[in-house]
Amino acid sequence: MARASTTSDAFNAVAEPRRREILSYLAGSERPVGEIVAALGLEQPSVSKHLRVLRDVGLVRMRCVGRQKLYQTNAAAIRPLHEWAGTFERYWQHQLNRVKERAEAMARQGPVFNSPEPNPNLKSKEK
Known part of the structure; x- marks a missing residue:
């Protein structure tokens, strides 16, 4: 079965880690x-190919200044990716709430000091 083209939509385009x-790098400016x-x-040809895919699906914009090509993210095109990922935020938020609750419960209990048990695999240095 043929693989879906990476240029078909933004989701396929961002499936590639590079x-x-x-x-992410372009998010700054x-x-x-x-x-x-x-x-x-990365190698220049590789970056150019990835930028072309990102541009074809509208995730980045390019403008020329003389012979130099400048790229920036297109926030409007990234928004659907953000909104879709946001549908799963409740899972992350739930985990963060659990961590917070556990930390608060531990803080209420006060410090717990456990003495380490001797490790039978360690040999004492007796001479």
């Missing part, structure tokens, strides 16, 4: 290709 890495290459330690 593309997510590029998007508009950047030229050479800076992306240097910062992420």
